[in-house]
Amino acid sequence: MRDDRERIEDIREAINKIEKYSILGKDEFLNDELIQSWILLQLQIIGEAARAMSDETYIKYPEIAWRDIRHWSANEG
16 A cells, blocks of 8 residues: 655646646646647646555645545545
């Protein structure tokens, strides 16, 4: 089973991937469906990782909007 450190690393990697393509600018994002899908996938990865965090991590880092981030998950209902 994965622990919270691994999930945080997943979040970091997804953020790095988003930054890699977001620097291309808004116009490139709006005109390229592949980039849109790629960034959406990374946001879903972040949401999944946040959703799977332990209660201890939620309590340890209350300044992070965990509830909002969990909504990025494809499985959040």
